[in-house]
Amino acid sequence: MEMAEVEIQTPDYMQRRWHNIRKLLERSGPFCHPDFEPSSEILDFIMNNCKVLIVGAGGLGCELLKDLALMGFKKLHVVDMDTIELSNLNRQFLFRKNDIGLSKAKCAVEFVNKRIPGCEAVAHHCPIQDLDEGFYRQFHVVVCGLDSIVARRWLNGMLVSLLQYNDDRSLDQSSVIPLVDGGTEGFKGNARVILPGMSACIECTLDLYPPQKTFPLCTIANTPRLPEHCIEYVKVLQWEKENPWGNTTLLDGDDPQHVAWVYEKAQERATKYGITSVTYRLTQGVLKNIIPAVASTNAAIAATCATEVFKLASSCCVNMNNYMVLNMADGVYTYTFNAEKRPNCVTCSNTTKVMEIEHDATLQAIYDKLCEDNAFLMKSPGITTVVNGRNKTLYMASIKSIEEKTRDNLKKKITELGLYNGAEILVADVTTPNTVTIKLKLSEKIDVDMLY
């Protein structure tokens, strides 16, 4: 009984349990951040005030939750829409076989709250897009361990949209919510610190993501050479033609029956062409676009992110500047560099975005530019504009009925659609939470012969 009373009287941040991190926070050192003033209040802040959002409760998310809880953070929120699968268990260490099918966010939070007394993590089992500005605004730091680039871009866009600017157009620093982002693939990974509006954001460095590997349709259909070509053929062409489970059933890479069907058909095709090595594992890999993953890489990358969150929350140390790559395939190699902010970044530059386009171009040209230009790289942009004060949808692929109605516009010249030099188009896409306004700058086509 006496022991229990003592425990109650000692504030949590003074407990002996936290002795290790208290040394870092209550002592000064020669390499500390210039603003750092050692005090026991810092741990009090970390434990009882500092709200951190962990995005993703997968390979990185599980690690992040554990790491941050053991670095003293209590006010943790975790968001993840996924449920637990058997193939997660080789690295997502907060889950057991009994948990298969349950919410990752809820399971992870329950485990850590039970293991670490005082931890008050909260789970959100939903897509990040279901949570609004008000939700995101409450956090001091957001740390993100996602496998989807689109989701990352959306989240980045959300944090940038929370920025506020003063009358002199300078950034209101208090509106900045730092984003710490980690990613892994096999034995490789990266971790970075983003101060939205101040340092390079996800959109500034889109070129750092490798382009997705695709096979040309004519190869798949006519001249297959690799086992992958045969699998793609069954996935893209044969499934739709044969509809093995009836024409309402889409191919599901998680349904073993579906995978087995594709595997067998791909094998048939391969045999016909004299191609070898179609395997079940390869079939599944191609169908689901599986990225290899191990516990060790996730542990190292998540820990790097957690250290940066700790630095941000405590100022005990200067943050990394600002992007670290890790490769454990040949020895262990890391490299930290300063990813540069793009002055005309579509998302974080706080300037009017301009698209240069030829004056006789079609709407299709604008659409293609939005998808292919490195400054945008959108997925299926919906384009609207304002004509005489009224919103006019020029093209929208995401809603079928509107797509059908607006499809013909793609072939029309932009001037026929009422667009002009200086006109603004409003673009919506899955990569951004907010509509992007882009000003068109029409240029005369330069005649190549005129140059000579």
Next chain:
Amino acid sequence: MASPSPKSPEQSEKNKQYDRQLRLWGDHGQAALENGHICLINATALGTEILKSIVLPGVGAITIVDHNIVAEEDIGSNFFLDCSSKGLNRGTETLRLLLELNPAVQGHAVQEPTEQILQENPDFFKSFSIVVATSLGEKIIQDLAQHLWDINVPFILCRSVGFLGSFRIQIKEHAIIETHPENEQIGLRLDVPFPALAQYLDTFDIDTLDLKDHGQIPWIVILYKAVQKWQLSNQNRWPMSRKEKNEIKEIIQEFIRKDENGIPIEEENFEEALRAVNTALVPTFLPVKIQELLYCSSATNLTKDSLPFWIMCSALRNFIEAEGKSKLPLRGVLPDMTSSTEHYVKLQSMYRTQAVMEAEIVYRKVQEIVAQLHCESISETEVKLFCRHSHDLHLIKGSNIAMEYQLGSNSVASYIARYLEEPDVMMVHYILLRAAEIFRSEHCRAPGEWEPEADIAKLKTCVSRLLTDISCSPFPKDDHIHEMCRYGGAEIHSVSAFLGGCIAQEAIKIVTKQYNPVNNTFIYDGASTNTATFTF
């Protein structure tokens, strides 16, 4: 509608659970891991973080050696302890919570001090694939390292203090067949085509093919033809210089068909041929690194106890000197290229057949050696794997930690001195980690454990002594010494978690004999997000 019922059996539970890692090290890597037995000495946060990422992927067994009792600080930094663990043995408690991660893993806990085991039952360590140790004292580090060196068991010595951490791998000799290099040499032997290939390449006449077929010629044929044409006016030499390669590119440009206006028609296969000029025209050669390996004494002086790796090296050398005509066996892999299915599949099977043939010759030589030496047989699969990867074989010859600690050999001292003069701050961290160990053995506490200021001078003495031993002048400033005292021996969870991930991966590399491990020392500074590798 009746559902189709595909006949192929579903994957096993285990294959599903490990799917994401099997794509990295394959079923044979997994089998090796499942035969592995890892010993951890001291279940600190760093220790359990290492084991966590070895238990999850399914190592065979773990043994934890720890005689310490769980303190409250342990619970604050170690995820594999809970509130009920306080006052109990740390090894037993962490083992309980670690084994929950994967029921397939066997676990044991030994509650004796390492010193005692080393004295009374040194054979204890013989059965392990690797011994990993954290938080050991200066003296026992050297004794244990020497013993593990003698009995030839790999050892990883790990440290985590404040924002700093390190690990040192001690392994006498480690041969890797599957290094998984990022850029594999293609090795197509265009300069010395084997008969079937030469015959096939000669059947093509680029100029007479119709446009459709023209666009289906594999680029290696285009390249070969371009070189042949070039050789007519260059005394049958092989194009080597940049200028000569540009001439090849010009010939390829000429091959490209033109439309009625004389404008070149875009043909993907010719574009690919142009891009391949710089990489695919590298002449076939025996890399120096591999030559050294094949002619080193382990490969030339075989005994009954020689490892399969050396027997295969010896057979490979015999092959190169005879049938191989100074060439390594063909890899037998053809990169994807624009082409008709027919051309590609034909070429691919030619490369495969030739590779199988050459590997069989090597296999026969292996069998001869095995018969002569009366040693254990080596499977054909093993030899084939060896031949396929013979361009990228890698050997690490390690060094003894005990020697490094005594700074006994002059080469270690001068190696450290060289980095300190540069000056390389990561080597400064190494000195500080070593000095902190000396401090602990002399004062029975970590520097700064109680009072950071008071220990600065004492730690400085330890640093000076080390620097004197390696004939280096003292550090101009005390800032790193001050920082080490600030840490006060604290173990920071996220620093240990980073190192834990890295060290687990190194252990898996060693057990699976795939991918190159660190050779041999890795230093991490979480404050500056900086890492370095040193070879002692």
